[in-house]
Amino acid sequence: MLKPLCEQNGIPVYGLYVNGQWVASAQEVLAPDHSPADNTLIAYVHQASAIEIEAALHSAQRAAKDWAATLVATKEALFFRLREVILARRTEIQQLLIRESGSAFKKALWEIDYVVDLIQTMVGEIRRIAGETMPTTIDGRVSLSFRQPLGVVLGICPFNSPFLLTMKKVVPAVAAGNAIIIKPSEETPLSGLLIADLFDEAGLPPGVLNVINAAVSDVSPALTEDARIKAITFTGSTRTGRLLAEGAARGLKRITLEMGGKGPLVVLRDADLDAAVRAATFGAFLHQGQVCMAGSRVIVDASLHDVFCQRFVERAQNVRVGPPEQEDTVVGPLIRLSQCAFIAGQIEDAVSKGAIVQCGGTYEGPYFAPTVLSDVTPDMRIYHEESFGPVVSVLRAHDTQDALRLANDTAYGLSAAVMTENLRDAWYFAQNIEAGMVHINDSTISDEPHVPFGGVKNSGFGREGGRYSIEEMTELKWVTFQTGKASFPF
Incomplete structure (x- = not known):
């Protein structure tokens, strides 16, 4: 002791x-x-x-x-x-x-x-x-x-x-x-x-x-x-x-x-949608999003964007927020109360410029609700800044090339993930995403000793x-x- x-x-x-x-x-x-x-x-x-x-x-x-x-x-x-x-x-x-x-x-x-x-x-x-x-x-x-x-x-x-x-x-x-x-x-x-x-x-x-x-x-x-x-x-x-x-x-x-990090999770048109939603939920909300590998940007092919958002929001709303000592808690407190105000400021800025809060966006004490934003654009702070909280932006990609462009449109390059059943696309992204680590059909959060x-x-x-x-x-x-x-x- x-x-x-x-x-x-x-x-x-x-x-x-x-x-x-x-x-x-x-x-x-x-x-x-x-x-x-x-x-x-x-x-x-x-x-x-x-x-x-x-x-x-x-x-x-x-x-x-x-x-x-x-x-x-x-x-x-x-x-x-x-x-x-x-x-x-x-x-x-x-x-x-x-x-x-x-x-x-x-x-x-x-x-x-x-x-x-x-x-x-x-x-x-x-x-x-x-x-x-x-x-x-x-x-x-x-x-x-x-x-x-x-x-x-x-x-x-x-x-x-x-x-x-x-x-x-x-x-x-x-x-x-x-x-x-x-x-x-x-x-x-x-x-x-x-x-x-x-x-x-x-x-x-x-x-x-x-x-x-x-x-x-x-x-x-x-x-x-x-x-x-x-x-x-x-x-x-x-x-x-x-x-x-x-x-x-x-x-x-x-x-x-x-x-x-500002990790991208890319969901291509042939992705297993349920697997993508699970990967996005884990990558965004583990340890309140206070993870350098967090998948804080989910880039979804336009053909799947709306249905993905619907399912992702449903899952995010069921993530358990509560005291960290309780065994079923997923999202506990942020490390300091001031971080909640910082994230709220990012969200306020995004909404003022056209972003939509699909769920969350609020906090009580140090507990910030799992938050999903859509219609996020490059003129918003949250597009570029690391939040280090349970907040994720869903971005719409027009095609595979656009998805890669969005994935690389960040100053960071730690961890990335790609959801696809196409081996050629998987290898293309593995080679061309600007990140030190790339995971295919998995979360951005992954580590082994x-x-x-x-x-x-x-x-x-x-x-x-x-x-x-x-x-x-x-x-x-x-x-x-x-x-x-x-x-x-x-």
């Missing part, structure tokens, strides 16, 4: 995790952590000062050297223990995700199951971190390559799936032999601290994982530009990602960015998952051996 340092007026106060110890901020600056469902004050969390940041950097750099030299079998054993710790504390993790991030009951369990699968995947990858031998044109030379850990990695994590998406950074970094410093979202600080507690119980050596809670603006220059940080991995908004990329460029650091997850355009660059994470978090070194005497031209 994650234990607080103390209490303040009956509210638990949590510290930072530095060098295997739970510590308070030297400046004793506390930030409140509220439940998005009812705004209940859950906890106070210490915010890192320059002292804790320096301590985390120092301990991570020191620990990285020993961890890199640790035997593969020892690393595997650590992850086997971690898996058992997570399974034993499954209910605790689920309850924290529900309470702190507003995750619905089943979505929280899905996060945990994914992480267990992720750990099993990375255990398999640990023994496959390899280079290669290669031919050479020089007599007596043996030429080969191998991979080495980078050293210290910085992970900056989001609020929407705080357990899963933080573990997608920590587990591969540690498996590859690095130390890592995690900066959780300001909205979900306890989820990051819980991950440290799980690793601590599993026996991870001090310093290999450090957790620093603070606003990105407070820690960004101190961490992103420090020479001890060798790579940055970020999931979050495009605006923040761009700022981090600028800082990484100044320090010539490797960076992986997984940012926003071993696949190359990532986007293009304003959705980012670099890939996470399996060996792709290992490649991002290691350095490839070329080595030659001269078995005889080398000859030189002078």
Whole structure:
């Protein structure tokens, strides 16, 4: 059980995790952590000062050297223990995700199951971190390559799936032999601290994982530009990602960015309509639409548009909205009340320019009703802006070429999906949609721990998952051996 340092007026106060110890901020600056469902004050969390940041950097750099030299079998054993710790504390993790991030009951369990699968995947990858031998044109030379850990990695994590998406950074970094410093979202600080507690119980050596809670603006220059940080991995908004990329460029650091999305679900004229409606519903409303892969644009062939809208609206109106702890809830609270006002503003702008609200469009407290808009056009904010809420725009495509044009008419390029029974059209869209991931006859929301997850355009660059994470978090070194005497031209 994650234990607080103390209490303040009956509210638990949590510290930072530095060098295997739970510590308070030297400046004793506390930030409140509220439940998005009812705004209940859950906890106070210490915010890192320059002292804790320096301590985390120092301990991570020191620990990285020993961890890199640790035997593969020892690393595997650590992850086997971690898996058992997570399974034993499954209910605790689920309850924290529900309470702190507003995750619905089943979505929280899905996060945990994914992480267990992720750990099993990375255990398999640990023994496959390899280079290669290669031919050479020089007599007596043996030429080969191998991979080495980078050293210290910085992970900056989001609020929407705080357990899963933080573990997608920590587990591969540690498996590859690095130390890592995690900066959780300001909205979900306890989820990051819980991950440290799980690793601590599993026996991870001090310093290999450090957790620093603070606003990105407070820690960004101190961490992103420090020479001890060798790579940055970020999931979050495009605006923040761009700022981090600028800082990484100044320090010539490797960076992986997984940012926003405006995912298209394309429904062609030969699509299975029922399957398309189900895919659209799942892609639009999972976790209140607070998913970077969300299918927030459904592009439907004109011949199916009206009947699709009718069936989609019927299904959307039956999506269960309610408290996240209830097992049948699909749409729970948005992470903050201000997000509801932001989405309402997008809808108001769209309606003023001719869009039609087919259902939803209202909210009560932090609960936004599943919303379907039609007649959305490029002059509307919602056509271009990410909503990060349970709102979807249905667009009419005149033909296949027009559907592709609409799919690509966005600054984002993370995930896309196409509903069709025509193999030629499926392959055409797979090749030509500007997205890092394309799913045929499925939702835009899809992920597995071993696949190359990532986007293009304003959705980012670099890939996470399996060996792709290992490649991002290691350095490839070329080595030659001269078995005889080398000859030189002078």
